Amino acid sequence: MLPRLTQAHAPLTREVSAVNELGDVDTVSIPAERALTVYVDKRELVTLMTLGAHPELLVLGFLRNQRLVASVDEVDSITVDWDVGAAAVKTRQGISNIEARTAKRVVTTGCGQGSVFGDLMAEVDQIKLPPATLTQAQLYGIVNAIRLKETTYKSSGSVHGCALFRGEELLVFVEDVGRHNALDTIAGWMWMNPQVGGTGADKVFYTTGRLTSEMVIKSAQMGVPMVVSRSGITQMGLDVAQQLGLCAIGRATNKRFLCYSAAHRLKLQTELLA
Amino acid sequence: MLPRLTQAHAPLTREVSAVNELGDVDTVSIPAERALTVYVDKRELVTLMTLGAHPELLVLGFLRNQRLVASVDEVDSITVDWDVGAAAVKTRQGISNIEARTAKRVVTTGCGQGSVFGDLMAEVDQIKLPPATLTQAQLYGIVNAIRLKETTYKSSGSVHGCALFRGEELLVFVEDVGRHNALDTIAGWMWMNPQVGGTGADKVFYTTGRLTSEMVIKSAQMGVPMVVSRSGITQMGLDVAQQLGLCAIGRATNKRFLCYSAAHRLKLQTELLA
Numbered sequence: 001m002l003p004r005l006t007q008a009h010a011p012l013t014r015e016v017s018a019v020n021e022l023g024d025v026d027t028v029s030i031p032a033e034r035a036l037t038v039y040v041d042k043r044e045l046v047t048l049m050t051l052g053a054h055p056e057l058l059v060l061g062f063l064r065n066q067r068l069v070a071s072v073d074e075v076d077s078i079t080v081d082w083d084v085g086a087a088a089v090k091t092r093q094g095i096s097n098i099e100a101r102t103a104k105r106v107v108t109t110g111c112g113q114g115s116v117f118g119d120l121m122a123e124v125d126q127i128k129l130p131p132a133t134l135t136q137a138q139l140y141g142i143v144n145a146i147r148l149k150e151t152t153y154k155s156s157g158s159v160h161g162c163a164l165f166r167g168e169e170l171l172v173f174v175e176d177v178g179r180h181n182a183l184d185t186i187a188g189w190m191w192m193n194p195q196v197g198g199t200g201a202d203k204v205f206y207t208t209g210r211l212t213s214e215m216v217i218k219s220a221q222m223g224v225p226m227v228v229s230r231s232g233i234t235q236m237g238l239d240v241a242q243q244l245g246l247c248a249i250g251r252a253t254n255k256r257f258l259c260y261s262a263a264h265r266l267k268l269q270t271e272l273l274a
Numbered sequence: 275m276l277p278r279l280t281q282a283h284a285p286l287t288r289e290v291s292a293v294n295e296l297g298d299v300d301t302v303s304i305p306a307e308r309a310l311t312v313y314v315d316k317r318e319l320v321t322l323m324t325l326g327a328h329p330e331l332l333v334l335g336f337l338r339n340q341r342l343v344a345s346v347d348e349v350d351s352i353t354v355d356w357d358v359g360a361a362a363v364k365t366r367q368g369i370s371n372i373e374a375r376t377a378k379r380v381v382t383t384g385c386g387q388g389s390v391f392g393d394l395m396a397e398v399d400q401i402k403l404p405p406a407t408l409t410q411a412q413l414y415g416i417v418n419a420i421r422l423k424e425t426t427y428k429s430s431g432s433v434h435g436c437a438l439f440r441g442e443e444l445l446v447f448v449e450d451v452g453r454h455n456a457l458d459t460i461a462g463w464m465w466m467n468p469q470v471g472g473t474g475a476d477k478v479f480y481t482t483g484r485l486t487s488e489m490v491i492k493s494a495q496m497g498v499p500m501v502v503s504r505s506g507i508t509q510m511g512l513d514v515a516q517q518l519g520l521c522a523i524g525r526a527t528n529k530r531f532l533c534y535s536a537a538h539r540l541k542l543q544t545e546l547l548a
Binding site for chain 2: 212
């Protein structure tokens with residue numbers, strides 16, 4: 001039983017005037033970041049800064065990734081109203097002990113969602129990732145699919161992109177002011193599309209942002225054993241990826257990349273470079 | 275009376291092995307992100323993820339920018355011990371009502387410090403910025419000074435840089451996994467160097483990161499009326515900059531830039547392009 005979601009829309013970019021180095025006034029496009037305050041059963045939980053492409057999926061994925069709801073059927077509805085910048089979440093049974101569970105604050109490296117409630121790291125030991133692999137050809141397919149996307153980034157910059165792939169098949173692509181928002185939105189999408197998103201085992205996450213520990217942990221929590229990034233990895237991101245046996249591939253542009261961990265999951269096909 | 279600070283050091287990068295697209299093992303440098311839990315008068319406040327170049331200044335600037343201490347002389351000492359990943363802050367008088375003042379959570383766009391306690395926006399109306407200006411030649415001097423820096427970014431990527439300038443004179447340059455950490459560290463530096471850092475009126479902030487609302491607000495809170503970025507601006511960043519009359523210059527690379535707000539503060543010298 002899937003939650004009922006509104007489909008609130010808002011423009012992702014806005015045209016503004018700026019003075020350039022020649023003194024001319026240029027019209028440029030900037031990302032239309034806005035504040036979304038999340039209420040769970042009428043209790044204020046958090047304010048997210050978001051581009052707002054899919055606010056309901058963002059809120060659902062945020063609750064999922066913060067481990068505040070364990071299953072999608074715990075959520076009855078999510079109603080977003082941009083006029084007041086609010087998302088009202090109605091749960092079926094309430095969230096037990098929500099006060100205590102959101103008390104611990106960790107200010108993280110993440111863009112766009114720096115705060116992690118509770119102790120995500122404590123759960124890492126319990127995660128067993130499935131034995132999936134990816135070929136070098138599929139990896140190149142992923143990088144190319146991203147390259148072909150017409151994006152807010154291309155028109156206005158200043159956003160992060162995140163995508164979910166099945167092999168090299170692009171399932172969903174989300175941009176937001178922060179890469180964590182984008183990843184949370186994908187987590188929400190997976191819950192709302194259980195036929196495809198019900199398992200992470202055959203999936204690959206792509207992000208334009210850095211592979212930090214939280215990105216790696218969130219991917220692992222969704223059961224996705226491979227992450228690909230245009231950027232690099234941080235030490236804690238690498239530590240967690242190695243601990244989990246998660247394959248972290250960074251600096252992926254054109255034909256180049258670096259596989260930082262679980263290299264056995266990547267089936268090299270160096271003949272592709274010949 | 276300035277606080278006593280330890281000078282905890284930790285390596286900023288770490289060498290790791292990664293498999294490249296040819297199947298060769300490369301040795302690459304990655305940023306050595308680590309967790310620093312901040313205790314204020316023995317009470318746990320927050321955990322910051324940081325590169326750890328100047329952890330004491332980061333903590334001091336964090337307390338300043340979160341408005342938890344109003345003046346540097348409220349802090350008696352900050353002791354950082356990387357062996358346990360802890361920063362112990364001792365205040366002279368305690369922080370009154372700290373529980374309530376850290377209760378409201380806003381998950382922001384920021385990299386590296388997404389969480390803002392309290393309602394920063396509520397203070398924006400009270401800020402009056404000084405009538406400073408910058409010449410186009412000084413702006414080019416700033417961009418060039420950053421270009422010449424030998425940086426962790428250049429060796430390992432995945433970090434944000436932030437700098438404080440007086441005109442085109444580089445006063446301090448900080449890198450961290452998140453741009454907010456870098457900016458907070460500069461705020462701490464200003465408090466510890468009151469002869470130079472006592473006023474923001476003649477200063478310019480530079481950041482490699484996006485000009486989000488929090489970056490603009492933090493700059494304004496420190497009395498710095500000009501910000502320069504290699505990246506773009508978000509809508510809320512622009513809204514706040516316009517409201518404050520803060521000069522926000524983005525996309526600054528080589529000779530190009532876009533001045534998004536308070537263009538009267540930028541003294542164009544288009545003859546420099548001739």
